[in-house]
Amino acid sequence: MTQRLQDRTALVTGSTSNIGRAIAQRLAAEGAHVVVSGRDAERGEAVVAGIRADGGKADFVRADLDGSREASHALAAEATEVLGGRIDVLVNNAGIYRTAPTLADTDADALDQLYAVNVKAPYFLTQAVAPRMVADGGGAIVNLGSWVARLAAPSGGAYASTKAAMESLTRSWAAELGAQGVRVNAVSPGVVRPPELDPALSFSENMTVGTPAGAPGHPDAIAAAVAYLASDDARFVHGSVLDVDGGRANVAVVAA
Structure with a gap:
């Protein structure tokens, strides 16, 4: 594998499982020193151990990104210290999906939590990281959107709106930060099968019927896209x- 991120540093939020884990593993394989971050220390340390066993460099920093400015800024500060004083790549991957099928079924707490974790947390984290990137001469920020941000379904609108917000912020931040050396882009995943699931089990197959791919994707596909956007x-x-x-x-x- 190429070493496009050799001698660079990266912070990947929500990287203790699934897509985030695959991103952390890929960036480390490309040569970056990666901070794996999430709420579950045991899972996080397992990801770090796997990266190190493959010859990569990684550390775990626990964080509960609850949407508060304090939590996001604290993660930025600790990750910066662990990474030797700079963050070259920030991947805003952490997010939650709360089951709220319809408008009528969405309560205030669910909506507040979705926006706190999916929008406010990455907003404040970027607020903390971007100025340091500018001071250090540049960097790359990659946000995670979703296909549901642009292709509407009759359910899950609250979650979809948080991903639409992140895709909009991607464009706004690119306009604000690009001239200062910080590139901002996003990856919009489709239906992805968590690798720990038995391949024989059906997972959202109905959501991929009739698409060119015809089946759910693997987290590695998302990780490859993130690595590209993070690289030169x-x-x-x-x-x-x-x-x-x-x-x-x-x-x-x-329809089939």
Whole structure:
């Protein structure tokens, strides 16, 4: 594998499982010193151990990104220290999905928590990290959106709106920070099968019927896209949302 991120540092939120774990592993394999972050220390240390066993460099920093400015700024400060004084790449991956099928079923607490974790937490984390990136001469920020931000479904609108917010912030931050050397982009995943699931089990197969891919994706596909956007290969890419969704959002879905 290429070493496009050799001697760089990266903070990946929500990286103790699934997509975030795959991103942390890929950035480390590309040469970055990665801070794995999440609420579960046991899982986080397991991810770190795996990266180190493969010859990569990683450390775990526990964080509960509850949407408060204090929590996000504290993570930025600790990760910066662990990474030797700088963060070259920030991946805003941490997020939650609260089951709220319809407008009528969404209560105030659920909506507040979705926006706290999915929007406010990465907002304040970026607020803390970006100025230091500018001072250090540049960096790359990659946000995680979702296909549901642009292809509406009759349920899950509250969650979809948080991902739409992150895709909008991606463009706004790109406009604000690009001239100062910080590139901001996003990856929009489609239906992804967590690798710990038995491949024989059906997982949201109905959501991929009729798409060009025809099946759920693997977290490694998302990780590869993030690694590209974080690297100098994407030096001319600003404010983009890269769809990695098997064609779900952009190609007409035909029922089987």
